């Protein structure tokens with residue numbers, strides 16, 4: 001169907017290259033990191049490979065003949081699929097729970113059919129037909145949701161259709177003087193960057209999932225990338241979009257700016273497929289950076305690191321990339337780095353009293369003179385805050401390895417570990433409390449037989465008023481009840497996060513997994529407002545009914 005590489009079914013990576021049948025932990029993790037994990041977690045690596053892909057259970061497609069004929073009439077035979085492979089590849093996303101299910105051979109959440117419209121008009125006609133035939137519609141971008149955004153759950157148990165957007169994956173127009181590009185929702189970051197590079201431009205959105213995630217998916221989830229502190233979150237890059245709904249087509253946004261009433265663009269961004277399908281996105285682009293500088297710093301303690309970032313933020317000096325790791329994450333990162341250079345760095349940090357310190361990676365991009373000026377001012381504040389400079393090698397190494405995490409996750413799962421991430425954001429004043437509360441909740445719920453989990457945290461994005469926190473959790477997996485093990489930890493961590501003043505999600509979105517908490521975040525009236533908008537655009541409730549809005 002698409003000409004972009006497909007994501008492998010039970011893990012991460014391009015389908016043919018990454019084996020679906022497990023891999024070698026020893027070949028993935030340096031010896032020091034393996035030793036560190038086994039010591040910290042009291043875990044003995046044990047082979048727990050996924051079942052063979054042809055053993056994954058899939059129920060019969062429930063797409064009736066009448067509905068199928070209607071869809072084929074609109075889109076053509078080739079663009080309406082009910083074969084096993086097409087359905088399996090669009091079953092759910094890539095959260096730990098999704099992977100557990102797929103690895104155990106369960107694809108009961110697979111859509112009943114996969115359709116690939118080619119234009120906004122076809123998509124609008126498709127939605128009208130699905131409304132008429134009682135089919136639930138789940139827009140499918142890259143399939144990288146980590147919050148159950150593609151679960152396709154429907155209280156009325158209607159057949160569900162994955163609307164795969166891979167046929168709408170090209171640049172439609174480029175307005176260089178206005179720095180605007182309009183693209184199809186199924187386009188992925190690398191393909192768009194390649195096209196923009198020909199004109200000396202970039203859009204600069206780099207989430208860890210960027211190899212597979214799509215422009216429409218970023219808009220639908222309000223994604224944030226690794227350089228979002230400087231470039232802006234994805235929602236800040238969107239200047240306009242087209243949303244095909246069962247009630248018609250909405251075009252929202254009017255660059256460069258407008259005061260024509262409340263911002264309807266803001267309603268479409270983050271709508272997670274509940275209002276319809278985003279079929280076109282207009283993005284702000286910028287010149288490709290002439291230079292970049294990445295470097296590492298170390299703080300003795302986490303509070304010292306947070307205080308220094310807060311000062312940078314107050315003086316409008318936050319670098320484009322900001323990642324402050326706590327002591328647990330710093331230790332693990334240093335163990336992951338192999339070779340003589342890494343050993344020397346560990347020794348030097350110990351000698352300078354930073355043996356249990358916190359690593360900060362910062363990155364600047366843009367014109368060389370501006371980088372130098374920003375770097376100079378930021379460096380002097382960092383030094384005043386007690387940081388020591390580790391130099392460019394640390395920054396460059398982070399940049400080189402920054403997309404490897406999900407590949408390592410697969411191998412850790414093969415070895416019997418629970419591996420998941422969660423994220424939030426809070427004001428600078430609330431951040432320390434949120435950090436403590438989430439870590440405590442995770443440690444309390446995941447400690448088994450006296451063995452505590454490893455909870456590693458970093459600040460991933462900075463703002464004038466606060467920052468985001470990103471937690472990575474590793475624990476010995478409960479092989480009897482792995483799903484329940486994570487669900488109870490997630491529940492406790494989310495409760496703790498909200499009680500301490502954090503947001504439900506800084507960039508992963510709500511999906512099915514977070515929707516029980518949405519009302520706590522936006523209040524009952526807020527939920528009613530969103531439901532009223534949905535009722536107007538999607539009166540039969542066919543658009544991704546299992547996500548975002550609580551029942």
Ligand SMILES: Cc1cc2nc3c(=O)[nH]c(=O)nc-3n(C[C@H](O)[C@H](O)[C@H](O)COP(=O)(O)OP(=O)(O)OC[C@H]3O[C@@H](n4cnc5c(N)ncnc54)[C@H](O)[C@@H]3O)c2cc1C
Nearest residue numbers: 141142143144145149207208209214216217223224273278
């Ligand atoms: C390893 C890994 C790393 C990640 N790192 C990051 C990160 O750094 N930053 C970040 O923000 N997120 C990250 N994510 C989460 C995920 O990549 C983002 O949420 C991303 O925006 C999803 O894009 P997608 O194209 O894969 O969307 P999908 O997963 O296909 O869909 C996500 C949701 O959006 C809806 N949707 C998709 N396309 C459309 C459309 N055209 N119209 C309407 N609704 C649509 C879907 O129905 C679904 O509810 C990561 C995920 C993984 C697995």
